[in-house]
Amino acid sequence: MTISAASVGAGSTPDVEAYLGKTAGQRLQRYLDFLRIPSISGIPEHAPDCRRAAGKLADDLRAAGLEHVEVSETGGHPIVYADWLHAGGAPTVLLYGHYDVQPVDPVDEWEAAPFEPIVRDGRVLARGASDDKSNISIALSAAEALLAARGALPVNLRLVFEGEEESSSVHLEPWLVANAGRLAADVALVADSGFFAGNVPAITVGLRGLTAVEIHVQGPFQDVHSGVFGGAIENPINALAGIIASLKGPDGRIRVPGFYDEVVALSQEERMAMAALPFDEEAMRAELDVPALVGESGWTTLERRGARPTLDVNGIWGGFSGEGTKTIIPGRAGAKITCRLVANQDPARISDLLRAHITEIAPPGVRVEVVAMGGGRPTLTPRDLPATRAFAVALEASFGRPPVFVREGGSIPVAASFEASLKLPVTVMGFMPPNGNFHAPNEWMDLANFETGIRALVAFFDEYAAHPAG
Ligand SMILES: [Zn+2]
Structure with missing residues (x-):
């Protein structure tokens, strides 16, 4: 209209x-x-x-x-x-x-x-x-x-x-x-x-607010031969992938302990008002050209987009990605992650929770550092x-x-x-x-x-x- x-x-x-x-x-x-x-x-x-x-x-x-x-x-x-x-x-x-x-x-x-x-x-x-x-x-x-x-x-x-x-x-x-x-x-x-x-x-x-972190994973002192050392040491990219995969469950819930503690609950009245908004999910799906819209279970797309927090990898790096193959165990890997936050989550606290959790779950064969990159309330x-x-x-x-x-x-x-x-x-x-x-x-x-x-x-x-x- x-x-x-x-x-x-x-x-x-x-x-x-x-x-x-x-x-x-x-x-x-x-x-x-x-x-x-x-x-x-x-x-x-x-x-x-x-x-x-x-x-x-x-x-x-x-x-x-x-x-x-x-x-x-x-x-x-x-x-x-x-x-x-x-x-x-x-x-x-x-x-x-x-x-x-x-x-x-x-x-x-x-x-x-x-x-x-x-x-x-x-x-x-x-x-x-x-x-x-x-x-x-x-x-x-x-x-x-x-x-x-x-x-x-x-x-x-x-x-x-x-x-x-x-x-x-x-x-x-x-x-x-x-x-x-x-x-x-x-x-x-x-x-x-x-x-x-x-x-x-x-x-x-x-x-929504924001908090940003970088994960740095350090393995051997440099890229090393995967034939000579494969099976004996942790691979930083495998380790990083494991860390990232564990941050969210199959239900889309973020598994960082304490992450949701400060989230202000949506009232029933607000949920009804959001459901009444003139929003065309299929048009959004088609415009983005994705096979389906997905997210945290139990919430509608509009709720997930506006009233629920998120955790997304924005970039990831490490190892060899050129043409052909290169048989190495990379020396290091890294990723940039941002979380969109909702009231009353505090960006600094969420950043601390991420650091504590990732440090805790990091496999023993690599050194993992989580660097806070700022945010907004x-x-x-x-x-x-x-x-x-x-x-x-x-x-x-x-x-x-x-x-x-x-x-x-x-x-x-x-x-x-x-x-x-x-x-x-x-x-x-x-x-x-x-x-x-x-x-x-x-x-x-x-x-x-x-x-x-x-x-x-x-x-x-x-x-x-x-x-x-x-
Ligand atoms: Zn403006």
């Missing part, structure tokens, strides 16, 4: 609607100009473009009537900050987005130049059109419309837009910690998400969080149907950063179409989502204003 543009206007109020109605052209131009800046954070030659995008964003925020607008240095690409804090007694919303974008390769698969946006059939095609310049532009337009139409926002608002999300946000958490004193809020809206399959309004309530937002409830009401009023609540299999590490460094509850939201080709050629944004999204955010601010401040 596609939400039609017919619902544009619902959700906001007549004063705001009058302003939005007469400024649609300017608003679109501003968004397209933003898309023309190739702010690819991961490619050093584009550092000046990232700075240019930050500068333009700051100019637009000032012009919209936001205050304390600042391009704040981080040691990397700057963070753009702005606020409006005159809604005495009302709660404070901290809204996060990112102005940087992914690289555009392979560029010859694009229908048009990635940084020369085209508008066609109700869509805008450009790198960043969805991720995440749509959500930033929607937030800017909602605040602008409220300030122009009413001279005030119903809530206090802080905007934090970073430029390194697509290159791992290294400077965000230190910046949040250093600026915690001036970032007080009641909720963090992480505006870097979108709608569910079929363009159904969605609120992301869960994001999972998040889970209660659905009855006032901001989440208010956003659900606003989405239904604007888009004409209630949102679905989604547990995403991927990670948005910044969501955990807001929880950990600012102690804020987090609502992950946004208006990107589910099939918008983020990070891929021909990224696009649905203009009906864009326009209705502005109304939804206005409606959210009005709805959330009724909640008492922190």
